[in-house]
Amino acid sequence: MVTPAAVSEDLPAKYEVVIGLEVHVQLLTASKIFCSCSTQFGNPPNTNVCPVCLGMPGALPVLNRKAVEFATLAAMALECRINEVSIFARKNYFYPDLPKGYQISQYDKPLAEFGAIEIDLKGSKKKIGITRLHLEEDAGKSLHEGFADSAAKTAVDLNRTGVPLAEIVSEPDMRSPEEAYEYLTRLKEIILYTGVSDCNMEEGSLRCDANISVRPRGQKEFGTKTEVKNVNSFRFVKQALQYEIERHIGIIEAGDRITQETRLYNANEGRTYGMRSKEQAHDYRYFPEPDLLPLVVDAKWQSKIRLMLPELPEARRQRMIKEYGISAGDAHTLTLTRSLADEFESAARAAKNPKRVANLVQSELLGRLKEQNLELEQSPISMAGVTASADLVESGVISGKMLKDLYDLCFERKQDFLPVYEAEGRPEQSHDTSALEKLADELMAANPKQVEQYRAGKKTMIGFFVGQVMKASKGQANPQLVNEVLARKLEG
């Protein structure tokens, strides 16, 4: 076999990469999909179980209404068409973490189809199709201890068995690991906005299987694909795909054929390993689940669910750019989570100048939170505090430098802005112009050429002097005042 290192630099140009992703997200219901057991993560093993999720003979599943609503809401957010009638099916296979010997899933009639996610790579936009979104139950978890030594043991925890999942299958529309990464980022963002999953990858609430093939550019048929299973971070998905691309090309260049198989990614070694080939692939012998009626989500229920749909991240960014006059980059940062966007908007709407709030939140608040490893929810400065401080700067009462100092005090004392501002005796910046005038005179004397240029009509030259004065005052001066004084002086 040719190792990736043997693939020369220019070969990738000969080939086109094709990627399709299957993503599982655990839905945030309190109870499981077919029984009333808790879905709580991290409880002692095998305590969230009952005859239904343990697969005892004769136990019957009862569908969780909330799981249907959450999956439907996610499907709507992903622009899917909801099928009024969908069918649960048994997917039969044996595995120790699957006590029933089958998983209840959906097969030829899924809950939703024909969706899309728009991705944006350096400004070029592209729609990635979503083939389907269906509901299914999660399996349990095998825990391997002392792996590869003689005392190796495997234990099984069935707490996860029956936790509701939405499986989201993409079309093979992606053409690079970067596109796959972007798709996953957008998908997660959208799901988080709907609130139907916490998408916590460490806890396995979001899991991704990546399918990849390569074909000579211009060829119509897809190449043979391999599937990399259960990679637990988006960065690793990207790396695993990169590895697979080089492996595929190496094999094809050597005149061999790709074996269709499932592979595992080892992040420590940065490579994938074959797990099972197509010949060993399961024949799941799907058939309709006899213990459950067809699922009907009729127009009335659909419109009720649609009312729960929040404004989605991309639409929100566009609106915020227009409404507050902020940049695309600002809008991007400020919508990273729904709660951040909510908080920002509540502050921006109350403030004199929303743009100043956008700057403040990003440069002064998020930076300090990150430094101290705090979540937004743990911020000592509330959004009302941000608004108040932004307005004080806006109206010239305090300077930018003073605001920074006050924010530092807030974080030190773990107190909100207004109490700290009060405790400091409502400081005000100096509006004394005599010091500024002196500074302006000195600067103008030292830079006669710039003064001349200004007086000859190059009015933008005032920026040079403002910058110098601000620097000399270490940011303490009020920019508005500085401008006034300088304009007056320069006009002569």
Ligand code: ADP
């Ligand atoms: P399987 O039956 O092997 O699971 P599916 O047709 O259900 O295959 O597709 C599973 C995923 O693999 C989908 O996301 C799909 O877009 C993707 N896929 C299918 N064929 C290819 C291919 N040749 N190359 C890359 N991805 C593919």
Ligand code: MG
């Ligand atoms: Mg599949």
Ligand code: ZN
């Ligand atoms: Zn149960």
